[in-house]
Amino acid sequence: MIVAILQLIVVQFILPAYFIYSLWRGKYQSRLDWILHGLLALLVISWGFFSSPWSWFSYYLRFAWVLLFIVVFIISWRKARELSFWLNDTGKQKLSLGISVLLISIFGMYNVWVFNGFSTNEQAIELDFPLKDGWYYVGQGGNHVQLNYHQSYPEQKYALDVLKLNQFGMRATGIYPEQLSKYEIYEDTLYSPCTGEIIEARNDLPDLAPPKADLKNPEGNYVKINCKNENTTILIAHMKKGSILVEAGDAVKTGQPIGLVGNSGNTTEPHLHIHAEKDGKGVPIRFDGKFLVRNSLVW
Known part of the structure; x- marks a missing residue:
């Protein structure tokens, strides 16, 4: 680091x-x-x-x-x-x-x-943004490795890592604090980005103090949603231990609370990781018609 x-x-x-x-x-x-x-x-x-x-x-x-x-x-x-x-x-x-x-x-x-890296010719799916309370910042996103390291991994291609900014335009109080509460996005509520069914969920892994990471469980606590009419799986990862409100087999609606942002799994700091996958390959995501890239803001 x-x-x-x-x-x-x-x-x-x-x-x-x-x-x-x-x-x-x-x-x-x-x-x-x-x-x-x-x-x-x-x-x-x-x-x-x-x-x-x-x-x-x-x-x-x-x-x-x-x-x-x-x-x-x-x-x-x-x-x-x-x-x-x-x-x-x-x-x-x-x-x-x-x-x-x-x-x-x-x-x-x-x-x-x-x-x-600001655009893609591939067919994108439209989702609702899964966070609602503040100024959210895309730390990893786009169609080139200079903007998004996930582009090197076919199943995570087009994945987004999202942070939250404070009034000074910083994601945390300090450069790289160990205390999770100093990260603006920690414990923010996550909402389902689509209507569909929960196909997998995990809720029991601890939240780790940076820079610790759990390499054996890269997703940490997570939910996977099979979006209705899309035949696409959405992964929301690194969630807070014990915060997940759904389990496999549950039906969810767009905008329904599903848990909190945490820092579990193979992660450097609290953030939202979200990607869409179809037939083992990552597919582009648009929120409100926008293809988000590094340094994009959502509020």
Whole structure:
């Protein structure tokens, strides 16, 4: 987890700060030089804005970087607009140009992958969102591994991990607390996302303090619902011990309470895991007609 936090610090603080500062203080030899530096900074900010999970330090921080980039972009343009367009023909400047083009290609491809993950051509099923009390944030979701690690697992493809934000845009009080009560989503009521029948349920596994995880029982406490007229199984996982209100064979209706969010099973922290499965493969989910991806909000 320390490695994951360090990665977030790099993507959400160090990279945007470095490229924005470089754009502001750069000594440009030509307008082409400025254009390349500006484009590179834009691609880095865009990639971090869309692909990084922003609920750790603050959801609002991502907008602060965009605003700062716009201000610096305007300031730097005022310095570069009187320059000639072409670079002087020197080896050092050609090397700088080559490095910029290489980095633009890399971060450009990152952005393409992210934007491709915002939609899917596969047929999606329509569900009701299973949480109703607050600002909910999608931590894992979308159609590419840069947005959703579940894409690597065929049966969980298109799965969503959902958190809840407090007034500061953070999912918890603290960076990674051990106390479950410090996570905003812990013990929130879960509602059935569809009308159907409970085909499996488990209710007896303990809630674990982060970073502990139960690798032998990955779903933790869960319910599986066979949605009426969809021939699709919905899994809602990591529920609170003793909170599940239904059992196998029960009929449920859309919006019916079924239990509470917990932290049981193979999980890093309290959250809702939900995915739809048909014939052993994950299928896309839409809530109110929307295909949710990382950094989506629902309220």
